[in-house]
Amino acid sequence: MTNGAGKPKPAFFIAVLVVVAGLIALAVMRCKGKSDTADPGNGTAGAPKDPKDPKNPKDSKNPKDIPAENPGDGKPIPGLTADKYDYEPATTLPPVPGTSGYTALGKPRVVKFAVNVWAGWAPIVWANQGAKAGKIWKDAKGGEFQVDLQLADDPVAMGNLVANGTHIGWATVDMLPLIIERLKKDPRTMPRVYQQVDWSNGGDGIVSRANIKEIGDLRGKTIVLAQNSPSHFFLLTMLANGGVNPSEVKMKFTKDAFQAAQAYNQNPDIAACVSWAPDIYTLTENPKSGNKLLVSTGTANKLIADVWFARADFARDNPEIVEGLVRGILDAETELKGSDQNKAKVGEMLDKFYNLPGGTGVKMLGDAHWTNYAENRDFFLVANNPTNFQRTYEAAVSMYKKLRVVDSDVEFDKIMDFSVIKKLGAEQKYAESKNSYEFNFTPKNVKDLNVESTIVTKTVVINFFPNSFDVFKKVPAAAGGGDVYYDGKVDYTVEEIAKLAGQFGAARVVISGHTDSSMKGTADPQLVKDLSENRAKSVKEGLLKKFPKLDPNQITTTGYGWEKPADPADPDNHSKNRRVEVRVIPAEAQ
Secondary structure (H helix, E strand, O other): OOOOOOOOOHHHHHHHHHHHHHHHOOOOOOOHHHHOOOEHHHOEOOOOOOOOOEOOOOOOOOOOOOOOOOOOOOOOOOOOOOOOOOEOOOEOOOOOOOOOOOOOOOOOOEEEEEEOOOHHHHHHHHHHOOOOEOEOEEOOOOOEEEEEEEEOOOHHHHHHHHHOOOOEEEEEHHHHHHHHHHHOOOHHHOEEEEEEEEEEOOOEEEEEEOOOOOHHHHOOOEEEEEOOOHHHHHHHHHHHHOOOOHHHOEEEEEOOHHHHHHHHHHOOOOOEEEEEOOHHHHOOOOHHHOEEEEEEOOOOOOOOEEEEEEEHHHHHHOHHHHHHHHHHHHHHHHHHHOOHHHHHHHHHHHHHHHOOOOOHHHHHHHHEEEOOHHHHHHHHHOOOOOOOHHHHHHHHHHHHHHOOOOOOOOOHHHOEOOHHHHHHOOOHHHHOOOOOOOOOOOOOOHHHOOHHHOOEEEEEOOOOOOOOOOOOOEEEOOOOOOEEEOOOOHHHHHHHHHHHHHHOOOEEEEEEEEOOOOOOOOOOHHHHHHHHHHHHHHHHHHHHHHOOOOOHHHEEEEEEEOOOOOOOOOOOOHHHHOEEEEEEEEHHHO
16 A cells, blocks of 8 residues: 555664554454443443563654644543553464364254454344354254354454364454464364454544644654554554554554553643544543544444454355354344344343443444445455455555565455355345445535545555546557556556545545646646646546446545645655645545
8 A cells, every 4th residue: 555655764664563563463352442341330441351472562762752732721531441551562473272173063053153342243142142052043954053152352362262163253354364374274274254244333543632633643643552453453554544654653552442542641742542432532522622533433434344254164064054144144133223122132132241331232332333235245246346355355464464464365265255145145135235334425526625624645646648637548558569558557546545435435535636836837827727637537537437336426526736735845846746635534524
C-alpha cells in the first residue's frame, strides 16, 4: 500500500520490532477488554490475561515526540473503565505445541466450536440457545448434531485448541495470516474459511487531542494502545492510508484498550489512544475535554471482518455439518435482526456465557454488524468488491510480509471455501436476501462538504499523458507489440483508492486533482483548473468501472489546478504538485 513516506528510515526497523509483536498477537482479547468484569459498576471491561513470553523492548525517547497541546481544561476525565494503567513489553507468538487429528464426534455428534468474547457471535449463541451442547442442529442430509461453544479469547490458546482436536476456530480476516503461520505445519489443521459472521461496527476508535485534525497529524506524536488487539491492525491501516510510516510515530503499549484510554487521560503529552467503547465516548462526550473521536470502525466500517474456519481434515470428512452450521448461523442472524425481544434474550445468553454483569451482553450488540447471506455472497463471491475476502486477506498478508512476520504466502483460495455460500444461492430465501450494510449517499458537491473535517488524506501519483485526462490512456509500447498504459501502475493505484473508499463505507470520499505551476503566467488558469478536475473525474470513472459495487454518490470530485501546492513553502516542486489527493470525510461532518 502506498504510504507516501518514501523508503523506510533506519529507525523504521527498530520501531518494527515493537510493532510486529503486537501484530502477531492481533485480536487477543477481541472483546475481553470490552466485557470482562474489572469494574461491574460500569457494566463492561477489565484486564485480559497476562501476555506470554514477554520481552523487554527498547523504550528510548524518540526525538520526534512532540507534546500534544490540549485545548481543553486538561483535567483527567472520571468514569473510565480502568482506574489505573501500566505500560507493558511486547510479546511474541509461540509455536503450536504439537498437533493431532480432530476429536472424534461420537454419539451424539458434538462439534467443538471455539469463539471469543465478542458480540459478533450472538447468532451462533442464539442458534445454539446458549453455549453448552444440547440444542439439536440438522446437517445437510438431515442428520443430527450438537455444538459445544468453547471460550478461547487468546488466539494463541485458540490455535492450540484447533491444532489438538477442536473442530472450529474463530478469526478476524486480518489475523488469518498469523493463524496460518502456526497451523500450516500440519496439513490437517490448515484453516478452511466458510462464513463471515460480522463487520466491526463502531467498537474501536482513535481518540486524539483536538489539535489533531487528521491521521497525518499523528506524525511525530505518541500513541498508546493495547498491543494484543485488533486496534493494532486498525491503527497501522489508518497510518498507511494517511501516508504516515510506523517509524514516524511512537507506540506505547498497555495491557488492554481501557488502560490505554486511562494512560491517555492522565498524560497530556500522549497525542492519541486506540481504545474501545464505552471509553472512546466517555473521553469525547464533553467538548471541554479537548478530546475528539478522530476515527472509529463506525466510519471505517469494512476493515475488521470476523469469520470462522474449520480444520481441513474435519471439513473434508464432514461437509454436511459445515453446511448445517452456515445455515443455522444465517437463519439465527435473521431471527435476531427482526426481533428486539430475541436480542434481549441473546444478550442474557451472552452475559451467562461470557460471565458478564447483567445487561452487558445486550449493550455489546451494537459493536458488530452481523452479515446476512447477501453480504456473505458479496464478501466471498464478488470479485470486484473492493473489500471482499481476497483483498482484505491479501492486504494483511502484504503488511505482515513487509514487517517480516510471515515468511511465505498462502493464497487466499487455499483457505477460503465458498462452496456452501454458492450452493445456498440456489434457494429462494437466501437468494432474495439484500445487503443491509450499504450506506445510502445523496449527491454532494465539494462546497457542500465540511472538508475541514477530513480524517485521512492519501496522496497518489498518476502519470497522465500531457494535456490528457484519460486515466487509462494507452500508448504504443516502446518495444513494440501493441499498446500499454501510459502509467504502468494505474491499475494498482486505482485499486488502492477503491479499497480506501470501500473500507470507509460510511464516509464521503473526495478526489481532487492538482497540477504543477510550470505554465503559470503562460497557460489559462481556468483551463488548467478544468484539466485537473477532469483528471479527478477520470479517476472516479475508472474506480466505478472496475468496482461497480461502489456508490457513485459516495465519491465527489474537484480540481484545484495549481492553487494548492503540496508544500506551500516550495510551490515550485513540480513533481510533488502533479498529484491526486483522496480525502475521507466522516458522515457526521456532512
